[in-house]
Every structure is written in C-alpha cells, then in structure tokens.
Amino acid sequence: MPLTAAHWVYLAGVVVILATMIARKNIVVPAVAATFLTALVFSGSLVTGLTAVFNASLVAATNLFNIFLIIALVTAMLHALQVLGADRKMVAPFRGVMRNGHMAFWALVVVTYFISLFFWPTPAVPLIGAVLVPVAIRAGLRPMAVGLVMACAGQGMALSSDYVMRVAPGLSAQAGGMNPNVVADKAIVLSLVVGGVALAIGYALEWRKMRRPSAALLVEWERGEQLATTPAGSTDQVTAPPARRLVASGAAARATMGGDGPASGSAGIPAEPADPVPADGARAHPRASTFFAVFVPLAYLSLIGYMIVAKASASVPDLESGEAAGLVGGVAALIVFLAALVGDGRGFLETSATHLVDGLVFAFKAMGIVLPIAGFFFIGNAEFATDILDMDIQGDGILFDFVAAVQSHIPESGFVAAFAILIIGVIAGLDGSGFSGLPLTGALAGSLGDDAGVSDTTLAALGQLGNIWSGGGTLVAWSSLIAVAGVARVPVLDLARRCFVPVLCGLAAAAVVGVVLLG
Template sequence: MDVSLTAAHWVYLGGIIVILGTMLMRKNIVVPAVIGTFLTAFVFSDSLVTGLASIFNASLVAARELFNIFLIISLVTAMLGALRQMGADRLMVAPFRRVMRGGTSSFIVLAVVTYTISLFFWPTPAVPLIGAVLIPVAIRAGLPPMAVGMAIAICGQGMALSSDYIIKVAPGLSAKSAGVDPDVVADRALVMSLIVGLTALLIAYFTQRRHMRRPAPELLTDWEARAESDFGKPGGDAPGGGATPTGGAAIGRTPAEAATSAAPPTSTAVLAEPVTASARQVIDDTFQSIRAAKTFAILVPTAYLAFIVYLMVGKFTDLVPDLKGGDAAAMVGGIAALILFAAAATNDKKGFLETTSEHLIDGLVFAFKAMGIVIPIAGFFFIGNGDFSAAILGLPADATGPTLLFDLVNAAQSHLPQNAFVTSFGILAIGMIAGLEGSGFTGLPLTGSLAGALGPAVGMDPATLAAIGQMGNIWSGGGTFVAWSSLIAVAGFARVPVLELARKCFVPVVSGLVLSTALSVLIF
C-alpha cells in the first residue's frame, strides 16, 4: 500500500529517533517526548495554538488510558500499608519461605507462577496478585527488586502474553489479517515465545545473580523503607524509618516485637508484682494485635486464591461469568479495597475512616510519584496512534486522526529485500516499532497483513511470519522494554524505576527475539 508521508510524519520519526537515542544514553526522555509532541502537532496543524494545546491534551489522554494501572497500584499499596501496620505482611509471606529460600529459588518461583497465571488470565490481574503475595517473599529471600521486575515482566507481559495461547486474542488478530489458520499461528507463537522467554530469563538471571543477597528480614524492611523514601511520602515519614502508626505495630516488626518495645522499661522488674490494670491492657492489646495479624495473614492469600479459582471456573465452565483483562483487574482492586477497609478498622476502630483515607492517599501518592513520569512520554507515542491522535490534536469528535506511526511502518515495508531472513527480521522490526505506542495488540493487523502479502513472495508460510510479527508487537508494546506500557504496573509493585527496568529488559528480550526469529526461519 502506497503511503504519502507528510512533514508531520518526518517530524514524528525524528522524535522517535531522538527518544530512542536518549534512552540509549541512559538519560530521561520526558523533555524530548514533550518537545516531539509539540513539534508534531504544530507541523501537522500549522497552528501554534494546537501545538501548545497538544502538550496538555497528550498527557491528558495518556493519563486517562493509564489511570486503571495507577489506581490498582494505589489500592494494593494502600492495602499492604494497612497490613504492614499490624504486622500481617510478614506473617502472610512466612509459608512461602519454605520454597523461596534464596534468590535463585525465588526467581524460579516468580517466573513459573507469573507465567501460569498470565497464560490463563493475561498479566493484568496476575501482576497485582503476585505483587501482594510473592514479591515481599522474594525480596526477603535475597532477590534484588530489579530481578523481581525482570522476571515478572519477561514471563507475564512477554512470554505468556506474546503467545496468548489460552485466550487466543492475539493469534486471532494476526491470523485474520494474514488469512491463515489461527491455531497454526498460536502453535508457532507458543514455540517462539518460549524460546524468547527462556533466553531472556537466562540472561536476566546471570546479569542479576551478583546482586543477590543472603535471606534476611532486614531486606524486606529496607526495601519498603527505601522505596517509600525514594518516591516520597507526605510528611517525610517512610515506613520502616522509625515512625510507628497509631494503634499498630512498628513497621518492620511483628506485633510481639512491637509490644516488647512498647512495654514500660521496668516491666521485667515488676513481673513478680501484681499485674496492674494498665499492664493488663497492654498485654490484652498485644494478643489482640497478634490474633488480628494472623487472621489477615490467612485472609489475604485465601481471598486471592478464591479469586483465582473463580477465574478458572469462569474460564472452563459456564457456572460464572468469564472475566478478562480489565474486568479481572477491577476485581483485584475491589478485593484490595475491602481488605484495606477491614484492616484499617481492625488497627484503629475509632479513627478507621481517617486512617483508611490516609492509606489511600499514600497509595495514590506512591503510584503517581513512582510512575507519573511515563504520562507525557506515552502522550508522544499516542499522537502517532489513530485511536488517540484526534483527541490530542483537538479534531472534531467524528474526525479520524492521523496514523503517523503505522504510516511510517507501511512506507518502510516496501523497501524490504525479497529474502526469507531479511523479510522475517524486517517484520520483527516493524512489529517492535509498532509496539512503541505502548499496546502490544494494535499493531497485529499491520504485521499480519504484511505476513500474508510477503510470505508467498519469499517462500515462507505466512503463519510463521505472522507469529514473528506478533512476537515483535507484544514483547515490545505488551510491557517488557517500553516504559509507557503495562510495564508501569510491574515496576510499581517491584518498586523500581520503570525506565531503568525497561533498559534492563532490553538486551535480554531483544537477544531472545533475534534467536527465536532465526530459528523460526530454519524450523518452520
């Protein structure tokens, strides 16, 4: 298909090149993204007013599209804050220590659990579940936070989502555009995804292995405190930094330890004396706190396990509605909110309305301070997507926005040489570029169409080329090395900078993609 490129296309392409170059230099890309948005809108509309307004509109559109991720991070973070106040977080993760005894075993368990849940239900509900239950265990076992983020991103947003073998939305889109059997695309995508994922996991493991430490409770305390301190917290008090919430155990200690430190200095000397009313009250409060912590330590995993069972019943039977994607994530957030209310009421019966609000505010502040940087970056890539560009450019509601990114990709594909290897890697590159707008699925019709058109010309099965394009689309835009995608959620729960996580994942994932593509040409 002939594509007529305008000046706006070339300006947008220049913005992409500058952003990628800035990322390679390990610099922040917010300023280039904002300037790129302004220049693209200005050149497209030939209006300074539209160019300036696009800076705000792009961030507004991006915030609207990404807010569901921010909100679920906020709710789960708020829930964990209430659990941490009573010491239930440490009791909750204690059973997993039997399996996750060190950094290596934690890395393997995170990878397997993430892949299994994401394969059946997509990564959207999987990441909050793992963030609430398994990530604290992995941190305590000595696995560095960056390795946690890499394992979850590679196995969930990458390996499971790129094949989409159970739900089969991605293979269906690719196959329909290529004019081939969806099951064939799904089978080949599954093999490719495993090659990419295992390669990326091995590289990630060996690059992070030297950062692993001996298991220790202090690692979890330091991780919680450092994360809150780095991202900021109202009033400057970081959990684990010495501030003890009213009515609860000190952060980083069990209720028993908190009670011990809270007991009067002379308590040991007066044990032989009659127990006073105030001392008895301290003892009663301590035992009540311990019971509450144990109750919630059992309640939280049980609630999320019941949710997983519900998802499985809905998937394989007609007894309950089948939840997918956003609906499943909404359920995770709703469960977190109810547990937050119950935990806050247990911690502070008289003032739980106020303490609940404080936990929610802390969760929102954490989510936006940690992840808000991606909003203007996503805005730049959204202006190249026809689904969002009209709103950013201020076009009428019924107008069709420009598809700058896809136009550039369509123009480039006509220059691919007629060779199986070159064509395969060309479609892979096109898929990866199409994924730069942060969604792993919107580029699938494009790569599928190219596979159907170019496959017979180079003597390759279009289903193979469609699966290769699917790998590029989803490993890029699905959330492994594009920071303005669902990688935000992974970084939020691992509590690492999202741009740094994207950079760390780049080499392992691209290495796996190159190996997978080369083997696919030879095997299929």
C-alpha cells in the same frame, strides 16, 4: 495517504526519543517537544501546537487512569497489611524449604515470582530481602545468585507479564487498539519462556558454585560491603556492621521503584535469619495478621483460578476488558478497609484514607512520567490524534501511514517482525523505566498487524517483554536493579553483567516461540 512534513517530524521525534533513551537521559522533555512540533506542523497553527501539549497528556491520563487506580489500591493494601505484619507472615512458611543452595535457588524463584505477580516487585524486593535472603545465604546460595534470581523472577518474569494488575498489557494494547486480555494471555506465556530459559542458564552457571549450608556464610555476608552504582554513575559504599539490624519498611518500599521507574534507594536487610520483628500492629493483633496472611493470597488465587476456568470453559463467563483489573482493585480496596478496621479500630476511617492517599501518591510518582510520553505516541493513532489535535484526522494515523509506506520494503517474515519489535522494546527500556516505551511498541505492533505473518497481540507482547526485561530491572543498572543489588549486597554493574547473557537468550527463545506457537 502520502507522507507529509508532519510525518517526518513525528519520525524525527521517535528517533530523538530513542537516542535520548540510549544516552540514559529522561525522555519527558523530548516527548513534549516532539508533541508540540508534530502538532504545529500537522495543523499549521501555533495555538493547536500549544494546546496539543496539554491535550496529549490529558488524553493519555483519561485512557490510563484505570491503571493508576489499580496501582494505588494494591499499594494501599500492602501498606495496610504491613501495619498488621501480615505481609511478612505471607512468605514466612517458605523459609523452611531452603535447606541447601539448590532448594534455596528455586524456592526464591517461586516466592519472588508470586509475590511480585500479585504486588509488583517494588514491595516484593524489601519484603523478600528482609525475610528470605538471609536464609538463602545461610543455605549456601551465593549473593550474586540471589540477585540474579530476584531480578529474573520478579523484575523480569513477573513484571513483564503483569498478569494480575495488567498495567503493562493495558499500556501495550491501548496504543495499538488491541484487546489487553489477549495481550496479557500471550505475555504471561512468553514471560515464562524468557524466565525459564534465563533461570535455567543462571542455575547451570551456579551449579558448581553452591556451598555447604553454614552460619559462617551468613556472618561472612553480613560483614561484607554493599556496593551500588547510582544512575549518575557515582559509587556509594555502605558498610553493614553485623551488629546493626536493618529491617525493610514501607518507606523503603516506597523509596525504591520497581519496574515502573528508576530506583531511588535500596532496602535494608535483617542481619540473621531469625523471625523478623513484627510491626507494632502485629504485636497487638497476632491473630489478625495470621488471618490476613492466609486470606489475601487465597482471595487472589481464587481470582486467578476463576480467570483460568473462564478461559477454558464456556460454562463460566469470561471477564471483559478491564473487569480483571476492576476485580483486583475492588478486592484490594475491601482488604484495605478491613485491615485498617482491625489495626486501628475507631480510627480506621482516617487510616483507610491515609493508605489510599499514599497509594495514589506512589502511583503517580511511579507512572506519572508515562503520561507525556504516551501522549506523544498516541498522536500516531488517528483515534487519539482527533482528540489531541481537536480536528478530524484522515486515514489511520501517522504511524500507520509510515508502515503502509514502507510495507513493500519490509520482508514478510514473522521472525523479522518479532525480533524487530523485541529489539525496539529492549532499546526503549534503556531509560530504566520499563514502561515508558510500551506505547511505542504497542503502536508499532498494532500497525504491523497480521501483514508480517504474526498477530499484532503477539508482537505487542514481545515488545512488552523487551521493554520490561530491559528497563524493568534485569539489564539496565540504573533501574530498580539497584534495589535488588542492595538487598543481595553485590555491585549492581556486576549483577547486570551476570543477567545479560541468560536474559538475552531467554528473549530470543521467546521470539521464536511467539512466531512458531502463538502466531
């Protein structure tokens, strides 16, 4: 199909959105304006242009609501566990492993990764900060190293694969018409490559800076000053007196967005590595908190084990698209009800509803911004454009038409395509969200397909990694990296600089692995 004025308007919209991201501004207004102009020019009707603004978000919401729901249910589950104090008991056993700086480094990697994989970095940051960070500091790990580990293992490695909740693979696959399970499988492999390289470089940089374990290190850290740079560029300085004891709460977790949006606050940290003060419910139900601290990880580890066996053996039926998220959400919902029943007895009906409402509110605060942005990029896909514009669309869609038009000018090199998608993802992540650019890289990956010598699912996974490692909280200082810096009590700009070289090296390695091994 020949390129029309609508194609060029759509392309201009993409360029403006990318430029707005680079300028560190919110891209909702440019996305809505681009949706209106594209629909207006394409249809020649003002009415269609106006209705497209609404329909684009509606189509996006219809296709992505399962993602919102899984976020809500898992968040509700964590709130229910916090009432019992089970969330802290889940990580408490790992504190005994941190006997020196080297062991603390890798123990923090493991705990941060797995907690973030199951619950996202949003609640993981205050939880780990309250329980494990003081222990790691006392063991000899520098605060800057603590920040690097938490950012790379949580906001980077765990969130970029999002293998359990599968929000990111769903966004990437939806826009490109791919199987989200395949994207998720490739993303977790490549995320481990990025994380492995970045953490190995970070560990090598810290090797000679490890200190002898000492309580004086903790006192020194407690008396330091917490420095965090806000998105607006101002600097807030908060003194943390050693006598003051700040314990991270669910409110702090909700105030601090993970890889799913810009951070709006930082969590408090206990002043010493003693056992954290349990929630009121934990005092009343110590056995219940212990039970749930064991039951919840076992339940989800069993689910992960099932998925692995299903992939490796034909004797176990594999999960269809969406079933994995459904299982995670179903288990989370049941745990919410059980935990509320134990924690609140006769009032569990109201308590359960409150947890679910809080989860939904958080989900829409965290992901609501994605809807108008995804709606614009969905116009580039003929299947979605038909519903958005309420008219038959000829061909494969605007975005695919562009790829077909420039196909002969694109070098048929898998490496060129892989690094191009990766760079676009990194640029798209500059808005500090990590998720808003996934429809763009997913759509581009789907349009390029196998013509570039690399499968569309591999390209989508690379674009996903670029988006989230950049804006999810490792390279961009106005992202949830603020929360990590607040927990470690280090300047956020210094932490972003510290992560820069290790993360870029890891992303480059992932692009090579993706082309050579995953195809």
